[in-house]
Amino acid sequence: MTSLNNHSNTDNNELSIGELNAKWDALENDPEFKAKPFWERISAIGNVVPQSEWRKHLPTDFARNFEHYMYGAPREDEEK
Secondary structure, three states, X not given: OOOOOOOOOOOOOOOOHHHHHHHHHHHHOOHHHHHOOXXXXXXXXXXXXXXXXXXXXXXXXXXXXXXXXXXXXXOOOOOO
């Protein structure tokens, strides 16, 4: 299986959409990937995206304000 979870190079360099698509295509067409259980496939998909992108696009207070992001409830810091 192609190693897609090496973030040492991807954290410092931005990947283009084309590069991400190529990584996704390689993963999607890998027979070993398709044979894995669902939770391992989700983990592998998450590893395709560089850590810098996760940090850029996910809220840092997600666990604390889960209800806000999922259901639109007031944010914990807005209630005070």
